[in-house]
Amino acid sequence: MCIFCKIVKREIPSNIILENEDFLAFHDINPKAPVHILVIPKVHVESFHEVSGEIMSGITPFIQKVAKELSLDKNGYRVITNIGEDGGQEVKHLHFHVLGGAKLAWSHLSDAHPKEMI
Numbered sequence: 001m002c003i004f005c006k007i008v009k010r011e012i013p014s015n016i017i018l019e020n021e022d023f024l025a026f027h028d029i030n031p032k033a034p035v036h037i038l039v040i041p042k043v044h045v046e047s048f049h050e051v052s053g054e055i056m057s058g059i060t061p062f063i064q065k066v067a068k069e070l071s072l073d074k075n076g077y078r079v080i081t082n083i084g085e086d087g088g089q090e091v092k093h094l095h096f097h098v099l100g101g102a103k104l105a106w107s108h109l110s111d112a113h114p115k116e117m118i
């Protein structure tokens with residue numbers, strides 16, 4: 001069983017922000033911003049590339065609710081999901097990073113020059 005499935009089943013402790021029947025939001029163990037939350041579906045889905053439209057239509061208002069409860073909606077925030085090796089996905093259970101609480105940088109995503117990738 002994957003680490004986030006264990007968090008869903010309370011086999012691993014986490015600092016939970018919000019939960020409903022289908023989704024869970026908890027603090028990232030290694031925050032990269034003043035607010036860094038992970039939002040996951042309770043059912044195991046490997047990544048965004050495999051997720052159904054039904055889960056996406058449920059998780060979208062759930063993420064919006066998390067952002068509102070943490071007062072991120074006033075100044076803005078960022079939602080990121082990493083997919084696979086090039087995307088930098090370490091945990092193979094779909095999760096959305098919700099980052100905020102400060103002006104976030106948007107500078108350096110890859111060592112490869114953008115023009116080399118076109």
Ligand code: 5GP
Binds near residue numbers: 003012015031
């Ligand atoms: P990824 O690199 O897969 O997009 O992000 C995985 C995230 O999960 C990382 O930000 C990492 O800090 C977080 N993480 C990994 N293991 C745990 C854990 O056991 N508990 C919590 N709360 N976060 C975790």
Ligand code: ZN
Binds near residue numbers: 043092
């Ligand atoms: Zn899982």
